[in-house]
Amino acid sequence: AAVAALAAARCSGAAFDKLLELARPANDGLKRRQPLAIEPSADVRAACAKALGRFGPADRDAAFALLDALHDKDLTTRDSAVASFAAFRRAPFAAEIAKAAVAKLKAPSAADDKKDPFGPVLRAVAARALGLLRHDSPTLVLPPLHDAARTDREPLVRRAACVALAELRSPHSLKPLLAPFRDKKFPAVVDAAQHALACLDYSRFLLPDEKVVRHAPCLKRTRKIFTTLKALVLTDAPRLFYLDADSLKPKNCDLNTLELDQPAASGPNANKSLAFQIPGQGRATVQLLFGHAPDWIADRTALFTARNSARAANDSFLALTAAPTIDVPPPPTRAAASPQHHPPPPPPPLPRDSTPIASGRSPVANPPPPTRAQRRWS
Numbered sequence: 001a002a003v004a005a006l007a008a009a010r011c012s013g014a015a016f017d018k019l020l021e022l023a024r025p026a027n028d029g030l031k032r033r034q035p036l037a038i039e040p041s042a043d044v045r046a047a048c049a050k051a052l053g054r055f056g057p058a059d060r061d062a063a064f065a066l067l068d069a070l071h072d073k074d075l076t077t078r079d080s081a082v083a084s085f086a087a088f089r090r091a092p093f094a095a096e097i098a099k100a101a102v103a104k105l106k107a108p109s110a111a112d113d114k115k116d117p118f119g120p121v122l123r124a125v126a127a128r129a130l131g132l133l134r135h136d137s138p139t140l141v142l143p144p145l146h147d148a149a150r151t152d153r154e155p156l157v158r159r160a161a162c163v164a165l166a167e168l169r170s171p172h173s174l175k176p177l178l179a180p181f182r183d184k185k186f187p188a189v190v191d192a193a194q195h196a197l198a199c200l201d202y203s204r205f206l207l208p209d210e211k212v213v214r215h216a217p218c219l220k221r222t223r224k225i226f227t228t229l230k231a232l233v234l235t236d237a238p239r240l241f242y243l244d245a246d247s248l249k250p251k252n253c254d255l256n257t258l259e260l261d262q263p264a265a266s267g268p269n270a271n272k273s274l275a276f277q278i279p280g281q282g283r284a285t286v287q288l289l290f291g292h293a294p295d296w297i298a299d300r301t302a303l304f305t306a307r308n309s310a311r312a313a314n315d316s317f318l319a320l321t322a323a324p325t326i327d328v329p330p331p332p333t334r335a336a337a338s339p340q341h342h343p344p345p346p347p348p349p350l351p352r353d354s355t356p357i358a359s360g361r362s363p364v365a366n367p368p369p370p371t372r373a374q375r376r377w378s
Contacts, residue, residue, distance in 0.1 A: 042074040049077050053084025057091035067100050070125045073118070078125050085132040098135040101126045102144045107152050123148065124160035131164025138172060146176035149193070155186040162192035169201040174217060174231055175245040181289065194290055202233050205243065205250045211236050214299055218242070218274075218286040226287045232274070234296060238303035240276065242286070253278055258300055260293050261285050 049069045055062040069081035104126035148161035165173045180193035215233040219226035229245040240255040254277040261273035272288045
């Protein structure tokens with residue numbers, strides 16, 4: 001009841017009463033989404049569809065009420081219901097909701113579309129709901145959206161499918177988006193497909209702590225014809241690689257050899273060709289589907305400059321924080337005596353009754369003391 005009151009606080013009048021009715025348990029066996037379907041006022045239905053998204057991912061009946069609201073003839077009610085699907089992305093029954101929305105996305109025959117003009121509108125809103133639900137199951141959601149983007153008869157449905165694929169951002173949509181991107185009759189479909197291609201997420205192919213700087217779909221030249229669809233990715237490592245649209249296997253390229261191919265060319269494909277070396281395969285040339293090739297060269301130069309600056313700053317920091325070294329001269333080494341020439345032994349000590357004399361003379365003993373007669377004469 002508190003959740004219902006919080007959701008109803010954004011409505012007024014009859015919408016408040018309808019939300020309270022939706023919040024009550026269905027004791028009579030009727031599902032709670034029936035009052036939303038039979039409400040005659042379009043404003044009330046739109047307000048209820050908008051507020052149902054605030055019931056949270058635990059309310060299964062609210063989610064299926066939004067599925068029924070996709071059939072509403074009122075545009076505002078349908079848009080409110082589609083926007084509310086974002087609240088059920090983490091719901092435990094998200095796969096069940098996605099399956100029900102996929103069933104509404106399947107295109108009937110052309111005769112059925114003529115009988116029911118609302119059919120393309122229902123398929124378009126179902127595609128948008130799948131995009132906001134973001135249940136990117138490779139077997140449940142992606143194949144129907146890919147078929148709708150490529151083969152649906154109505155441009156409204158093809159554009160809505162491209163918008164949904166932009167929300168899912170799966171690399172598996174690289175090849176299916178090529179067909180709506182080449183649509184020559186409806187520019188809105190082309191813009192939606194280009195936006196979806198620009199939103200594809202290649203993070204699963206990155207190294208730890210690596211980020212994508214620039215990516216774009218391209219065609220690789222094979223025997224002088226651009227035929228093979230690839231996705232060229234430049235990271236901040238810096239690193240350059242491309243993905244095959246079919247196998248989604250990354251192939252590393254030599255970023256140092258990245259250059260413009262035919263820089264002097266003119267026409268619609270001018271400044272769209274890049275050339276680089278692939279280790280073990282040689283030179284490869286690709287043509288970007290959108291974007292400008294000189295921007296890739298500028299980003300490569302900026303990445304190299306930033307890397308060199310970071311290395312220089314790191315070296316300077318290490319030099320400042322390193323401990324100072326003191327040059328201590330080695331102790332003098334004493335030359336070993338030659339085995340043939342031994343040093344002379346020290347001279348013997350002098351006797352007590354001798355005095356040192358000059359070099360070259362023999363020592364003389366002290367004279368005896370004088371006699372008494374000698375002292376008398378002296």
